[in-house]
Amino acid sequence: MGLLEIGGLLLFIMLLMLGGGVWIAMTLAIVGWVGQAYFTNTQPGLNLFSSFWETASSWELAALPLFIWMGEILYRTKLSEQMFDGLSPWLSKVPGRLMHTTILGCGIFGSVSGSSAATCATIAKVALPELDRRGYDKSLALGSLSAAGGLGILIPPSITMVVYAVAADTSVIRLFLAGFLPGFLLMGLFSGYIIWWSLRHPDKVPPAELPTTFWQKIHRSGSLIPCGLLIVFIVWVLVAGIATATECAAWGVVGSLAIAAAGRSLTWQNFWQGLVGATRVSCMIMFILAGAAFLTKTMAFTGIPRELAEYVQSLNLSPYGLIAVLVVVYLILGTALDGISMIMLTSAVILPLIEKAGFDLVWFGIFIIMLIEIAEITPPVGFNLFVLQNMTGIDSNRIARMTLPFFGCMVLAIVLITVFPDIVTSLPNWFMGVER
Incomplete structure (x- = not known):
């Protein structure tokens, strides 16, 4: 049986188990076990243990539960309600109104966390209850959150960008700078779809609040100042190199607790509930990550990603033909691998092809x-x-269907940066003083 046939068989087993209701993490681990036990000469038991240990002991992932706890604090105190009250008068005349807070929140928090999972989980904790309470469409809220959570790895800083920069031997700073404009582009496309949807379904958008004067808006926005200062502080210490992402997450928790305590909305009960909730969500995410890490090892041992990359190389495509095929290849790999693994397992074969085709490696990273x-x-x-x-x-699968319109926005963004690569390269070129 060829490697691609083995990959198809493993994908079929995964779909079968997920359709049967098996836990996600267990499905990933079982598929990984089958792949190693029957199609490699390695020891699946030893690799299973090492994968779970490496995931649980990862220093980079220490930021994840801290950022989730920060979201729990915002969710269980009055801070989230204050944030929405502060934003609502400014968004009252924009079609979609507070629905745009999911995009803005993911964009802002993504610049702090560097993780799509942390961004998605944290903003969901804060936004979903408020949007539901105010009568906004839940399908649109979930779809926008699912897609906008990915801004956590596109808007710098991003662990995934660092991994790619090392693999491609390119500048991390240039890559970070290159992520800003595409990130803003995606935020604009997501908000644009929300505006279009709201104009088509005015009956599903809660009525606008009573008109307010400019000074009334400023007064109501005063509730945004504490959380805004906390976000600015976290971004500043990270960009200035004073603290790592994990240390920033710890500062975020301390700052959230301090703000909640100062606002007299922090109690022992919601403190404990927030801690338990963060523990539960973090364990769920870590368990899934461990299963994905084990499946990634299976992919590496079988050589399926490398086989796929070498097949692309053998096609001798034109530059844009190569990009079109790589879109399909990476989307297929994305059904079974996490982002960092996709980069590490294919970079040795793909990056020389990209350079030969004349594409900028920083652009290709984005x-x-x-x-x-x-x-x-x-x-x-x-x-x-x-x-x-x-x-x-x-x-x-139901959430995936809700996300389809935003999926289309992301595909459009990829088309735009391919046709107009300056969207990616202009900012790093200008900032680093590179002549065009």
Whole structure:
């Protein structure tokens, strides 16, 4: 049996188990076990243990539960309600109104967390209850959250960008700078769809609040100042190199607790509930990550990603033909691998092809990261879908259908940066003083 046939068989087993209601993490681990036990000469038991240990002991992932706890604090105190009260008068005349807070929140928090899972989970904790309470369409809210959560790895800083920069031997700073404009582009496309949807379905959007004067808006926005200062502080210490992402997450928790305590909305009860909730969500995410890490090892041992990359090389395509095929290849890989694994397992073969075709490696890094964003909302292993499924109880395939319009926005963004590569390269070229 060829490697691609083995990959198809493993994908079929995964779909069968997910359709049968098996836990996501267990499905990933079982498929990984089958792949190693029957199609490699390695020891699946030893690799299973090492995968779970490496995931649980990862220093980079220490930021994940802290950022989730920060979201729990915002959710269980009055801070989230104050944030929405502060934003609502400014968005009252924009079609979609507070629905845009999911996009803005993911964009802002994504610049702090660097993780799509943390961004999706944190903003969902804050936004979903408020939007539901105010009568906004839940399908649109879940779809926008699932897609916008991917901004966590596109808007710098991003662990995925660092991994790609090392693999491609390119500048991390240039890659970070290159992520801003595509990130804003995606936010604009997402908000544009929400505006279009709201104009088509005015009956599903809650009525606008009573008109307010400019000074009334300023007064109501005063509730945004504490959380705004906290976000600015976290971004500043991170960009200035004073603290790592994990340390920033810890500062975020401390700052959230301090703001909640100062506003007299922090009690022992909601403190404990927030801690338990963050523990539950973090364990769920870590368990899924461990299963995905084990499946990734299976992919590496079988050599399926490398086989796929070498097949692309053998096609001798034109530059844009190569890009079109790579879109399909990475979307297929995204159904079974996490983003970092996709980069590490294919870079040795793909990057020389990209250089030979005349593409900028910084541009290609953003291209891959945007494809990884799409993989985050693509079944069967769409990680943002799993996060929202476990937080809401709604089936991941149903959430995936809600995300389809935003999927289209992401595909459009990839087309735009391919046709107009300056969207990616202009900012790093200008900032770093590179002549065009």
